[in-house]
Amino acid sequence: MTALTPPREDFAQLHDELLSAGVRCLLPLHAAGLPGRLWGLFRSVRMFRPDVIFARATIPAFYVRSLPITVPIVYVMHSATNDFERGFFRTVERALSRRAEAIIAVSPENIRDYVAAVRRHPCLELIPNGVDVARFSGQRPACRCAKTRLIVQIGRYTSVKNQLLTVHAFAELIEQVPDARLLLCGVIEDDAYHLAVTDLVSRLGLDNQVTVEGPRSDVAELLADATAFAMPSRSEGHSIAFLEALASGIPVVASDIPPFQFAAHYAAVTLLDPESTRDYANGLIAAMNQQRVHRSSDRIDTCRYC
Numbered sequence: 040m041t042a043l044t045p046p047r048e049d050f051a052q053l054h055d056e057l058l059s060a061g062v063r064c065l066l067p068l069h070a071a072g073l074p075g076r077l078w079g080l081f082r083s084v085r086m087f088r089p090d091v092i093f094a095r096a097t098i099p100a101f102y103v104r105s106l107p108i109t110v111p112i113v114y115v116m117h118s119a120t121n122d123f124e125r126g127f128f129r130t131v132e133r134a135l136s137r138r139a140e141a142i143i144a145v146s147p148e149n150i151r152d153y154v155a156a157v158r159r160h161p162c163l164e165l166i167p168n169g170v171d172v173a174r175f176s177g178q179r180p181a182c183r184c185a186k187t188r189l190i191v192q193i194g195r196y197t198s199v200k201n202q203l204l205t206v207h208a209f210a211e212l213i214e215q216v217p218d219a220r221l222l223l224c225g226v227i228e229d230d231a232y233h234l235a236v237t238d239l240v241s242r243l244g245l246d247n248q249v250t251v252e253g254p255r256s257d258v259a260e261l262l263a264d265a266t267a268f269a270m271p272s273r274s275e276g277h278s279i280a281f282l283e284a285l286a287s288g289i290p291v292v293a294s295d296i297p298p299f300q301f302a303a304h305y306a307a308v309t310l311l312d313p314e315s316t317r318d319y320a321n322g323l324i325a326a327m328n329q330q331r332v333h334r335s336s337d338r339i340d341t342c343r344y345c
Contacts, residue, residue, distance in 0.1 A: 041065045041083040043076045043102060049227060049253035056256060063087070081106050094139075097122045101131055104138035111140040116149045117168070119199050119275045123156035132157045145277040146298055168277045175259050175286035176333070187220050188327045191265040193258060193280045194225045194272070196233040201271040201294070201313060203232075203239055208271075208319035210243045216324060221245075222265070224252040262287040267326035271313030272296065285334050290326035292319070306332040 045067050046054060057064055065083045067076075080102055084092070091111045094100035100114040123129045136142075141162040144150045150165060190209065194200040202223050209221045227233045233251075240249045255261055258280075262268065268284040270293040275281070277298060284291050285302060293299050295310040302308045307329045313319040 041080065041087075042067065043080065043099060044070060047227065052256055053254065076102060077105065081108070084108055084110065091140075097128065097132075100139065101135060104135040112138060114139040114142045115145075116142060116153065117145045117276045118149075119272065119278075121148075121152040121156070121274075123152055129156050136160055146275075148298065149276055168279045168282060170279060170282045170286055172286045175262060175283055176288065187218055188216065188266040189220050189222060189264065190267045190269055190323055190327070191222045191224070191261060192269040192271075193255070193261070193283075194270070195228040196223075196225055196236060197229045198232055199273045200225070201273055202236045204271045204313045204316070204319065205269050206236060206239050206243065206245070206249065207316050208313070208323060209249065210245060211316055211320040212323055213245070213248060216327065219248070219327065221249045222252065222261075223250070224255045224261075226254045258283060259287070262289050265289060267292060267323055267329075269323060270294065270299075271319065275299070288331040288333055290329040290331070292322040292326045305334055 040057065040062055041064070054064060054066075065087065067079050071079060084103075084106065089110055091113060092103055093113045093115055094103045095115045095117065097114075097116065097118060100112070104112055104114070123132060136157055137160070139160070141164060142153070142160045143164050143166050144153065145166065145168050147165065150163060153160070153163065192200075192202060192205050194202070196202060205221065205223070209219070213219055223236065237251050240246060240251060262284060266289075268287075268289045268291045270278065270281055270284070270291065272278065272294055274296060275298040281291075281293065281299065281302075285305065285308070288307075290307040290309075291302070292309045292311065293302075294313050295303075299310055303310050307326070309322045309326060311318050311322050
């Protein structure tokens with residue numbers, strides 16, 4: 040595994056887990072400009088000599104397809120937003136599209152956006168994200184006799200994930216459920232947005248009720264200990280965190296965007312417009328009073344694109 044930029048501090052635990060699993064990580068030590076990133080990536084390819092390269096996300100796919108290499112490249116398109124709304128990205132992708140042996144999309148929206156903005160690729164495949172259902176359904180459920188009721192949101196700190204809306208809704212919710220607590224965790228992708236979240240928590244006087252953390256590797260245990268799961272995303276590709284929450288049986292409150300509609304009729308799943316703070320807060324309150332449910336893994340697998 041390699042990357043274009045040095046790892047962040049919050050990647051340290053995940054890095055250790057990768058190494059323990061036998062994954063070789065060739066990561067840059069220093070930040071570099073475009074030429075330096077291309078050279079570093081080229082050196083990694085020469086050193087590792089892969090049989091195939093999986094470029095996960097659009098920008099890494101741009102870089103690796105620009106290299107003078109003959110290794111087959113698979114571009115995995117999993118962005119939560121349509122990258123090709125931007126003219127520059129459309130132009131670059133049209134030039135590099137056929138340098139990929141295959142393009143994998145995780146949702147039908149990915150495919151529709153790509154074909155509309157670029158063109159159809161000879162090998163454009165839909166392979167949805169998946170989760171190990173047994174890992175999440177086998178955890179002990181949260182004890183409802185506990186004094187504290189915990190809401191958790193898992194996702195990258197970026198505006199598309201809408202953590203700020205969750206904090207605003209929680210500030211309204213806490214007036215009715217004073218023992219509630221909120222945990223936000225995920226990779227800090229946007230430093231400014233992460234700072235805005237922490238500032239809002241302090242400004243609303245919620246430092247004792249809201250915990251803002253980086254990424255967690257104990258997601259199954261975290262979902263088992265929580266009372267409700269929040270996911271107010273503005274857009275998504277095919278969210279792994281959403282699938283994990285469904286597999287765990289935890290009550291879910293999520294935005295009513297198209298990628299989540301397959302779960303609209305699942306037990307203990309509420310889809311709503313999180314821009315309405317009152318509706319969002321009321322949805323979370325209702326979720327905290329619901330029991331965990333068993334959601335069939337077969338149904339999750341077969342209905343996600345119905």
